[in-house]
Amino acid sequence: MKTKIAVAKGDGIGPEIMDAVLRIFAANEVELDYEFVEMGKSYFDAGHSTGMTEQAKETIENLGVLFKGPMETPKGKGVKSINVTARKVWNTYANQRDFRSLNGVQTVFSKAGVSVNMTIVRENIEDTYGGIEHLMTNDVAVARRIITRPGSAQVIRYTFEMARRKGYKKVACGHKANIMKLTDGLFLETFxxxxxxYPDLQAYDIIVDDLCMKLVSRPEMFEVIVLTNLQGDIVSDLCAGLVGGLGFAPSANIGDNISIFEAVHGTAPDIAGRNIANPTALLLSGISMLRYMGFTANAATIENALLYTLEQGKHTGDFGDRSTASLNTTEFADSVIASLGKQSSEGGVFSQPNFAAHGNKVQRPSENKLTVTNPDVKEEIMGVDVFVEYTGQPAELAGLAQTKLNNQFKMVMISNRGTQVWPTGSVFTELVNQYRIRLEKQEGIKLSQKDILGIVAELSDAVKVCSIEFLMNFDGKAGYSLAQGQ
Structure with a gap:
């Protein structure tokens, strides 16, 4: 009996490259059956704000595996990316992208004899991709960057397990904890x-800007790198450039119940319907999917056929030797099919254990899973940061705020765009019309939430309050950062 998966062909060139890949699967007698689901731009246009029908959502949740082509999110309509939404709704917390040099795909590194072979694992749920943004004033927009201990642990543990399965020896954590000490700091601490x-694996960390510099100068240094969502998004596309571009970059989004395999390049509407698109990235993603589902023999055979095809100089119009005729999408798929059973000069591809064999058995939970790593941690309210809209000078704002304080609170600093401007600062610090007033408790005082909301209400009589953040200690450790210059 064939295993059924959900397939969304996608927008633009999506249907053409998906048809090519499924034809290659059929030629290799992959034991899969497909249920095609309705997702993408046309479903946004039809009024589905999530970009998918309810039937599509139900099908994917029942089958547990989605194989999808590239999809377009309409611009300027206030809707969220269908790609990001799908990853987040189904908690596909680890985005794994394997990058390696391919014979027949020339890059500056292949010409120099430098071989690239690395895996980037990107946290896929949190960070600024939560999309929680607000205009605090007409001039000031703020985004919340959410990094959690459970979410970090999930993707980091996945990374170490994957590295061990694939026989890697080194795992790096890319981060910016030197600046974002609490968010990236939590991610690095969890790492x-x-x-x-995993004492058998060498673990080390590297600041993300240094990482990018080294990736483009000495990519052979790296084996596995795990990063937060936004940084991982940027670094994984950088790594695609090392091996020929997004047309050669597979993408697997792994969750405990539902996983998504997709091409991450664009929909290329300018060439849609012309049968000239390159299906390689989607085919590589499909090969990853086969390994994930346990079809390792099929995956190895098809990958060998692809590598042999590329080594023979067969190419679509977007890459390869310009002195030889390019193939269209159908012809390229035909070449891969004709190469089934063949191997490149570098030898055969083994059925690499990239993923723990999963199949597509979904254990439907009865309720949303909630993880708290340390429910017994001791919490203490230390004060509050009050974000206000104000167009005057820092000393003037401090004077206004002082008139509203009671004997529970002291004002310790005022900052603007994260830089302290009161009680000390520099006249050269340029200001915008939002300030942060930090109030901390007086010695010996125990604060409640009601106390915090009360003092904020008092301040609101003097100045417009935009937002607040509680200042908390957890087991005696400050859960808030200092201002620049504080």
Whole structure:
């Protein structure tokens, strides 16, 4: 009996490259059956704000595996990306993208004899991709960057397990904890906590800007890198450039119940319907899907056929030797099919254990899973940061705020765009019309939430309050950062 998966062909060139890949699967007698689901731009246009029908959502949740082509999110209509929404709704917390040099795909590194072979794992749920943004004033927009201990642990543990399965020896954590000490700091702290469970693997960290510089100068240094969502998005596309572009970059979004395999290049509407698109990225993603589902023999055979095809100089119009005729999408798929059973000069591809064999058995939970790593942690309210709209000078704002304080609070600083401007600062610090007033508790005072909301209400009589953040200690450790210059 064939295993059924959900397939969404996508927008633009999506249907053409998906048809090519499924034809290659059929030629290799892959034991899969397909249920095609309705997702993408046309479903946004039809009034589905999520970009998919309810039937599509139900089908994917029942089958557990979605194979999808590239999809377009309409611009300027206030709707969220269908790609990001799908990853987040189904908690596909780990985005794995394998990058390696391919014979027949020339890059500056292949010409220099430098071989690229690395895997980027990107946290896929949190960070600024939560899309929680607000205009605090007409001039000031703010986004919340959410990094959680459970979410970090999930993707980091996945990374170490994957590295061990694939025989890698080194795992790096890319981060910006030197600046974002609480968010990236939490991610980095979790990385080293979990690394202790894998003494056979070398764990180290690298600041993300240094990482990018080294990736484009010495990519052979790296084997596995795990990063937060936004940084991982940027770095994974950078790595695609090392091996020929997004047309050669597979993408697997792995969750505990539902996983998504997709091409991450664009929909290329300018060439849609012309049968000239390159199906390689989607085919590589499909090969990853086969390995994930346990079809490792099919995956190896098809990958060998693709590598042999590329090595023979067969190419679509977007890459390869310009002195030889390019193939259209159908012809390229035909070449891969004709190469089934053949191997490149570098030898055969083994059925690499990239993924724990999963199939598509979905264990439907009865309720939303909630994870709290340490429910017994001791919490203490230390004060509040009050974000206000104000067009005057810092000393003037401090004077207004002082008139509203009671004997529970002291005002310790005022900042603008994260830089302290009161009680000390520089006249050269340029200002915008939003300030942060930090109030901390007086010695010996125990604060409640009601106390915090009360003082904020008092301040609101003097100045427009935009937002507040509680200042918390957790087991005696400050859960808030200092201002620049504080």
């Amino acid at each position: 080293y906590e979990i690394a202790k469970e």
